[in-house]
Amino acid sequence: MSIQRYHPISFERISDKEITEWKKIPSAIAGDSMNRQQVMAARIKPLSPGTVLVGQARCVDAVEGDNAAIHAAISFLEPGDVLVINGGGLENRAVWGGILTSLARRRKVAGVVLDGAVRDLAELKEDDFPIFAVAASPAGPSKGWGGIIDGAISCGGVSVHPGDLIIGDDDGVAVVPLARHETVLKTAKERLAFEADVLDRLEKGEDTASIFGLPEIVEIEN
Numbered sequence: 001m002s003i004q005r006y007h008p009i010s011f012e013r014i015s016d017k018e019i020t021e022w023k024k025i026p027s028a029i030a031g032d033s034m035n036r037q038q039v040m041a042a043r044i045k046p047l048s049p050g051t052v053l054v055g056q057a058r059c060v061d062a063v064e065g066d067n068a069a070i071h072a073a074i075s076f077l078e079p080g081d082v083l084v085i086n087g088g089g090l091e092n093r094a095v096w097g098g099i100l101t102s103l104a105r106r107r108k109v110a111g112v113v114l115d116g117a118v119r120d121l122a123e124l125k126e127d128d129f130p131i132f133a134v135a136a137s138p139a140g141p142s143k144g145w146g147g148i149i150d151g152a153i154s155c156g157g158v159s160v161h162p163g164d165l166i167i168g169d170d171d172g173v174a175v176v177p178l179a180r181h182e183t184v185l186k187t188a189k190e191r192l193a194f195e196a197d198v199l200d201r202l203e204k205g206e207d208t209a210s211i212f213g214l215p216e217i218v219e220i221e222n
Contacts, residue, residue, distance in 0.1 A: 011163030040156025053168035069147025087116020
């Protein structure tokens with residue numbers, strides 16, 4: 001089978017200034033700002049605590065257990081891109097490891113989000129390269145099949161298009177559609193200000209029932 005690639009690939013590049021602003025936004029706040037949607041399934045987690053990842057997506061739809069298209073895709077990436085991979089959620093055969101991490105570093109890739117498994121876990125954890133994945137397995141991949149580069153994919157139950165903004169941290173991964181990145185950033189900043197106000201009001205003695213308007217408590221007999 002062949003490796004296919006959408007070409008030419010063209011999307012708006014978010015400015016470095018705005019990327020810096022996005023680095024202040026947690027994934028949970030980004031999700032809250034999109035109707036608490038656009039967040040990947042909980043199975044996709046950072047390999048190391050404290051990992052933060054922000055950048056625009058480049059996508060690979062890989063054949064399960066095969067990483068040929070992943071190797072090929074890295075040569076097309078620009079510095080700061082986030083490689084987002086649909087590995088079918090497969091946990092028992094790794095499609096990413098130390099060699100690919102070294103290659104991605106040389107290309108100045110911002111990080112990787114993989115709906116699939118990695119290997120060389122100790123090596124990857126020692127490195128500070130941002131990786132989000134489902135599992136680790138010693139079983140290595142094949143390279144005899146195909147895949148699709150730079151098309152829309154599903155990763156962690158969320159649709160991801162090239163150019164979409166990826167926000168990753170200890171909570172997981174949020175995906176901001178490129179067409180909405182400005183409005184979502186504005187909403188996210190407002191949400192952070194709201195939460196700061198809530199904490200201040202709690203310090204002053206209010207409770208969450210009054211702040212959030214929770215339903216009235218009705219007593220019932222035992």
